[in-house]
Amino acid sequence: MRSAIFAGSFDPFTMGHLDIVKRAAGLFETVHVGVLVNPEKHPLFTPEERRDMIAAAIRGAGIANVKVHVFGGLLVDFARTVRADVNIRGLRNGVDFDYEYSMEFYNKRLSPGLETVYLAADSTHIFLSSSAVRTLMAAKADITGLVPEQIYQLIAERVKSDEQ
Ligand code: PNS
Secondary structure, three states: OOOEEEOOOOOOOOHHHHHHHHHHHHOOOOOEEEEEOOOOOOOOOOOOHHHHHHHHHHHHHOOOOOOEEOOOOOOHHHHHOOOOOEEEEEEOOOOOHHHHHHHHHHHHHOOOOEEEEEEEEEEEEEOOHHHHHHHHOOOOOOOOOOOOOHHHHHHHHHHHHHOE
């Protein structure tokens, strides 16, 4: 059976991401979640912190066949490193599709054997985004239910220690 990757910035990892991972884990032998190191962005959490937070959320959801990695550079190289031949992408709407389809064009050029498989977001996650969660966090607004419980706890601890 095939292995798949699911890559992203995950700053932070949301309930929408968790739902995609859960569904992908039901379809593939192993799902390799890749946290992108993007030197151009200034994330709230380091890639290693995000990796550990995501691993905690996945454990909490009882999903066994998922590994979480940090990667830099091209997505196709990450897929090669973990020997996956499917790239999972979640789609909330047509804007996501336009962007993801253009990424697929480049990924196909770079690695014709890597197949992209799209999973439509659950209807309850259509308006959920990491950037909206970051905005709420910055305003100290409630993000209960938008991120997995384990991540909520880690974010709450970080906000508390930043205040001290
Ligand atoms: O969560 P994001 O930031 O929307 O995830 C985007 C991601 C990580 C899938 C995308 O930025 C990516 O693949 N980055 C690695 C660079 C790459 O391989 N780009 C494709 C060819 S241009």
